[in-house]
Amino acid sequence: MSGAVEEALRARREAGGKSLVIYMTGALDDDFETTVLAVAAAGADVIEIGIPFSDPVMDGPVIQEANEKALKGGATPANILSRLERLDVGVPLAVMTYYNIAAHMGLERFAQSLAKAGVSGCILPDMPLEETADWAAAADAAGVETILLAAPTGDDERLTAVCERSRGFIYGVGLLGVTGVRSELASSATEIARRLKNLTDLPVLIGVGIGTPEQAVEAAAAGDGVVVGTAVVERMLSPEGPEGVAALVKDFREALNA
Amino acid sequence: MELNENEALKPPDASGRFGDFGGRFVPETLMPACLELEKAFNEAWADPSFRKQLDDLLADYAGRPSPLTDCPNLSELLGCRILLKREDLNHTGSHKINNVLGQALLAQRMGKTRLVAETGAGQHGVATATAAALLGMECCVYMGEVDVERQKLNVFRMRLLGAEVRTALSGSRTLKDAINEAMRDWVATVEDSHYCLGSVMGPHPYPWMVRTFHEVLGSEARSQCQERLGTTPDVVVACVGGGSNAIGIFSGFADSPADLVGVEPAGGAAVGRGVPGVVHGSRSFLMQDEFGQVLEAESISAGLDYPGVGPEHSFLAASGRARYESVTDTEVVEAFQLLSRLEGIIPALEPAHALAWVSRERASLAGKTVLINLSGRGDKDVDQILELLEKEGRA
Numbered sequence: 001m002s003g004a005v006e007e008a009l010r011a012r013r014e015a016g017g018k019s020l021v022i023y024m025t026g027a028l029d030d031d032f033e034t035t036v037l038a039v040a041a042a043g044a045d046v047i048e049i050g051i052p053f054s055d056p057v058m059d060g061p062v063i064q065e066a067n068e069k070a071l072k073g074g075a076t077p078a079n080i081l082s083r084l085e086r087l088d089v090g091v092p093l094a095v096m097t098y099y100n101i102a103a104h105m106g107l108e109r110f111a112q113s114l115a116k117a118g119v120s121g122c123i124l125p126d127m128p129l130e131e132t133a134d135w136a137a138a139a140d141a142a143g144v145e146t147i148l149l150a151a152p153t154g155d156d157e158r159l160t161a162v163c164e165r166s167r168g169f170i171y172g173v174g175l176l177g178v179t180g181v182r183s184e185l186a187s188s189a190t191e192i193a194r195r196l197k198n199l200t201d202l203p204v205l206i207g208v209g210i211g212t213p214e215q216a217v218e219a220a221a222a223g224d225g226v227v228v229g230t231a232v233v234e235r236m237l238s239p240e241g242p243e244g245v246a247a248l249v250k251d252f253r254e255a256l257n258a
Numbered sequence: 259m260e261l262n263e264n265e266a267l268k269p270p271d272a273s274g275r276f277g278d279f280g281g282r283f284v285p286e287t288l289m290p291a292c293l294e295l296e297k298a299f300n301e302a303w304a305d306p307s308f309r310k311q312l313d314d315l316l317a318d319y320a321g322r323p324s325p326l327t328d329c330p331n332l333s334e335l336l337g338c339r340i341l342l343k344r345e346d347l348n349h350t351g352s353h354k355i356n357n358v359l360g361q362a363l364l365a366q367r368m369g370k371t372r373l374v375a376e377t378g379a380g381q382h383g384v385a386t387a388t389a390a391a392l393l394g395m396e397c398c399v400y401m402g403e404v405d406v407e408r409q410k411l412n413v414f415r416m417r418l419l420g421a422e423v424r425t426a427l428s429g430s431r432t433l434k435d436a437i438n439e440a441m442r443d444w445v446a447t448v449e450d451s452h453y454c455l456g457s458v459m460g461p462h463p464y465p466w467m468v469r470t471f472h473e474v475l476g477s478e479a480r481s482q483c484q485e486r487l488g489t490t491p492d493v494v495v496a497c498v499g500g501g502s503n504a505i506g507i508f509s510g511f512a513d514s515p516a517d518l519v520g521v522e523p524a525g526g527a528a529v530g531r532g533v534p535g536v537v538h539g540s541r542s543f544l545m546q547d548e549f550g551q552v553l554e555a556e557s558i559s560a561g562l563d564y565p566g567v568g569p570e571h572s573f574l575a576a577s578g579r580a581r582y583e584s585v586t587d588t589e590v591v592e593a594f595q596l597l598s599r600l601e602g603i604i605p606a607l608e609p610a611h612a613l614a615w616v617s618r619e620r621a622s623l624a625g626k627t628v629l630i631n632l633s634g635r636g637d638k639d640v641d642q643i644l645e646l647l648e649k650e651g652r653a
């Protein structure tokens with residue numbers, strides 16, 4: 001049985017399009033709700049909400065800064081989820097956070113609170129395949145899609161096992177490194193997309209290191225779409241407000257549609 | 259005489275767990291490297307030529323075995339017999355070299371050309387830079403901005419040894435953040451770099467591998483005590499940051515009747531003030547807030563200024579085989595001066611924690627034999643203590 005994230009991404013693929021998943025740090029400022037709605041309206045297929053963690057080892061300086069700012073502003077897992085619960089976003093939501101945030105609340109309680117807030121999927125970037133069982137049991141029971149990362153360092157056997165356990169989509173890590181914008185798209189991005197497409201029927205999305213609409217188009221060509229994070233968060237940290245963020249998302253959407 | 263095979267400290271299970279603690283909570287990108295490292299370590303450890311290479315370096319380069327020193331003056335003052343395991347006399351000035359030589363040789367055997375490390379007090383960074391210089395490897399050490407300031411001497415030593423020192427500016431700008439930066443580096447460089455982790459923490463196989471490399475100090479201490487005392491000591495005490503020097507000495511006595519005591523700083527007492535949590539690759543006791551955000555530690559000692567602890571210590575605490583106590587910065591500064599004055603040995607601030615606990619507990623320790631792991635020497639701390647005592651008008 002597939003969830004809302006997978007359905008949305010499959011629908012986009014069946015219509016011949018490329019998917020756009022947008023990451024944004026949760027409760028970064030008072031514009032949080034407005035920004036989520038603007039990102040959905042600008043053409044995101046799925047929105048990933050980051051629940052900030054004090055020690056985000058998979059994140060580069062921009063998302064780290066956003067994490068710190070949100071935490072200083074009083075962001076907590078519970079208040080982010082309750083703010084989401086009150087929103088009618090119109091596209092499926094996923095949460096991205098680190099394992100300790102879920103473990104500290106209790107894996108079952110965390111999974112259930114995602115479901116209650118209307119969040120369909122969850123990504124825990126410090127949870128490799130070997131540590132997935134406990135969380136996945138809790139998430140499956142709550143009807144939450146556990147989206148796993150597939151890295152260029154994995155051999156085909158490993159990538160196959162990761163794809164089998166992933167729900168929603170498979171998140172292909174586009175490069176060796178943490179989140180952040182790079183001047184050029186790494187060749188590993190198209191390579192991991194191609195490898196994953198050969199191994200699974202799940203939607204294959206490439207993220208990490210995709211900073212411009214041109215890079216998004218290039219990465220999406222070999223897969224089913226992209227995840228864009230740092231570029232969006234950078235815009236959120238700028239004075240341009242929700243409209244500025246929406247304009248950027250629209251640029252990505254239009255490039256992928258062209 | 260082969261005295262012990264460390265029967266009481268078992269290896270972790272296949273998932274890297276000691277009871278409920280440990281595991282491998284790392285980004286998927288790093289998981290193949292953790293599996294490869296585990297396999298390479300197992301093969302190397304079973305290979306007599308690797309063991310000989312390491313033993314030769316430990317003896318001829320690092321100066322092992324380190325002596326066991328009786329402390330007549332301190333013993334008289336405290337009313338118990340104090341013995342020190344002198345890891346301060348190793349090359350580079352601390353126990354850290356045991357682990358680093360093992361990992362550097364292993365990295366070389368795996369075809370890696372670059373070592374990445376984190377450091378708090380700078381002792382692990384200096385040891386890693388030293389091994390890299392010896393083996394002709396590139397070396398990059400991450401150190402929090404606060405520690406770069408308070409351990410200036412070690413920063414210069416690392417640079418002299420040819421290492422690049424990168425300042426970690428995020429979070430508390432101490433050891434925790436240096437580890438974050440080192441892990442981020444490793445995620446990007448895993449193909450040619452080995453992460454030379456400095457304590458019994460991180461994802462499997464690190465806690466177990468680092469312990470294994472430090473067992474040499476525990477088994478030496480066991481035979482030295484046997485020779486000197488004809489028996490094992492009543493109490494074995496060590497400071498605990500991540501817990502590598504402590505697990506090293508505990509490993510020699512875990513199967514003996516000795517009390518095992520780990521001493522944490524009051525401001526970084528993971529076992530004392532933490533609850534189980536997941537950070538830096540494993541599940542262990544961790545100081546965190548009500549939402550699971552990791553708290554910033556606060557300690558005078560850069561090497562112990564860490565909110566977590568290695569998973570095997572959580573297991574030893576939960577099972578009751580070892581206990582964990584804490585001491586304040588003030589008690590540590592007193593102990594630092596006490597050993598200097600009475601025995602002519604200037605300890606590092608880290609093992610001064612172990613001394614401080616013994617000094618405070620002298621009444622309950624009366625008449626006992628107490629073995630303290632003197633994990634490092636205090637040269638690196640002299641500046642910081644001078645400044646502090648001057649400020650208080652006591653220097």
Ligand SMILES: Cc1ncc(COP(=O)(O)O)c(C=O)c1O
Pocket residue numbers: 352353378379380381382456457458497498499500501502503504560561562606608609633634635
């Ligand atoms: C001399 C000395 N002892 C102890 C430590 C703490 O580490 P661990 O708890 O792993 O022994 C350090 C760390 O920098 C150190 O330099």
